[in-house]
Amino acid sequence: MSKIDINKLPEVRGRYTADAPLGEKGWFRCGGKAEVLFKPKDQDDLVHFLKNCPSEIPVYVFGALSNTIIRDGGLRGVVIRLGRDFSNIDVEGDIIRAGxxxxDANVANVAADHGLGGLEFLSGIPGSIGGAVKMNAGCYGTEVKDVMVEAIIINRDGLIQNIKPEDLKMTxxxxxxxxxQIVVAATFKGVKESADDVKKRIADIKEKREQSQPIREKTGGSTFANPSIEDLTKADVDRDTKVWQLIDKVGGRGLKVGGAQMSVKHCNFMINSGDASAEDLEALGEEIRKRVADEMGITLRWEIRRLGDIA
Ligand SMILES: Cc1cc2nc3c(=O)[nH]c(=O)nc-3n(C[C@H](O)[C@H](O)[C@H](O)COP(=O)(O)OP(=O)(O)OC[C@H]3O[C@@H](n4cnc5c(N)ncnc54)[C@H](O)[C@@H]3O)c2cc1C
Structure with missing residues (x-):
């Protein structure tokens, strides 16, 4: 698949790999390869790469791949995977800085150890901080934008910027x-309180998740975002309706396409039940979208990212 000549890419201290496994490294454990994978040695190496990589070469970045399907034909361009140098967590007063x-779960735990509350929702999200900032991840009523002070983002041309949540249009x-654009770190503000209380809330979240979500399966979390109140009102559906209720109504719970299945435990979670391809997963999602559009008049928005070429 690789057409990019690695020898023509900028000289870096990190490592390039052609035709590198990508989809199979993610939570779904299936999908295509990266044309070229780049693991920068550190932030300077990343900036050097971005400044010198020809602008016509597409560049992507992923974290834990817990919210992404890489299509079976693979992703063209250079895929950046950050390394250990980007995983520090430091606390100063009520501010937590995370690479x-x-x-996310480690950030929640470190905050708890320091008696800082407000970030425990992160313990329920199995991704990285970069992915959480990009997705404005959240659960149980709190999302990243509520606790983030700023994010450090490097642009495609290598410019480093400190950006406030209000400039990121976080919805x-x-x-x-x-x-x-690559998030390399973010800072968050916690609220001083008893470490035991925060740890107790983290334990509660863990228990809730165990009971309600297929967290031990090969999954990507919520497949679709909850529809907006405007879309529900337009379709004459109760404004409190959640997306899983729509999926349930159209017979989506347990529905299968090839090796892909909507979870029986939580029908907005899609799972690779064994031998799914990325195509199976996407086809299943599209079948659900079609049913909900035809039967309820609501167009569901994919929450899971789908990238790359069809095989
Ligand atoms: C069991 C399970 C439960 C989940 N529960 C929740 C939940 O309750 N709430 C919720 O919001 N999500 C949930 N998710 C989804 C997912 O964990 C979040 O969206 C998470 O924030 C994605 O982080 P990631 O590092 O895995 O991102 P990836 O899947 O690697 O990437 C997702 C997107 O973020 C971008 N991205 C990743 N890293 C960076 C970076 N450093 N800079 C710029 N962009 C980047 C990617 O390009 C891509 O567009 C769940 C997933 C699973 C599997």
Whole structure:
């Protein structure tokens, strides 16, 4: 698949790999390869790469791949995977600074150890901080924009910027961060309280998740975003209706296409039940969207990112 000549890419201290497994490294454990994978050594190496990589080469970045389907034909361009240098978590007073590759759950735990509350919702999200900022991830009534102080983002041309949440247009599971902009770190503000209380809330979230979500399956979390109140009102559906209720109504719970299945436990979670391809997963999602559009008049918005070429 690789057409990019690695020898013509900027000389870096990190590592390039052609035709590197990508989809199979994600939570769904299926999907295509990256044309070229780049693991920068550190932030300077990343900036050097971005400044010198020809602008016609597409650049992508992923974290834990817990919200992404890479189509079976693979992703053309250079895919950046950040390394250990981007996973530090530091606390100063009520401010927590986390590298983009730090796992959300680790940030929640470190905050709790320091008696800082408000970030425990992150313990329920299995992605990285970079992915959480990009997706404005959230659960149980709190989302990243509520606790974020600023994000450090590197543009495609290598410019480093400190950006405030209000400049990222953070709405429900959405920001204006472009596909080739790279979050390298973010700071969050916690609220001083008893470490035991915060840890107790983290334990409660863990228990709730165990009971309601197929967290031990190969999944990508919520497949579709909840529809807006305007869309529900237009379709004459109760404004409190959640997307899983729409999926249930159209017979989506347990529905299968090839090896892909809508979870029986939580029908807005799609799972790879064994031998699914990325095509199976996407086809199943599109079947659900079609049914909900035809039967309820609501167009569902994919929350899971789908990128790359069809095989
Ligand atoms: C079991 C399960 C439960 C989940 N529950 C929730 C939930 O309750 N709430 C919720 O919001 N989500 C949930 N998710 C979805 C997912 O965990 C979040 O969206 C998470 O924030 C994605 O992070 P990631 O690192 O895995 O991102 P990836 O899947 O790697 O990428 C997702 C997007 O973010 C971009 N991205 C990743 N890293 C960076 C970076 N450093 N800079 C710029 N862009 C970047 C990617 O390009 C892509 O567009 C769940 C997923 C699973 C599997």
């Amino acid at each position: 983009a590759l730090a796992l 429900y599971r959405h920001t204006n961060i472009e596909a080739d």
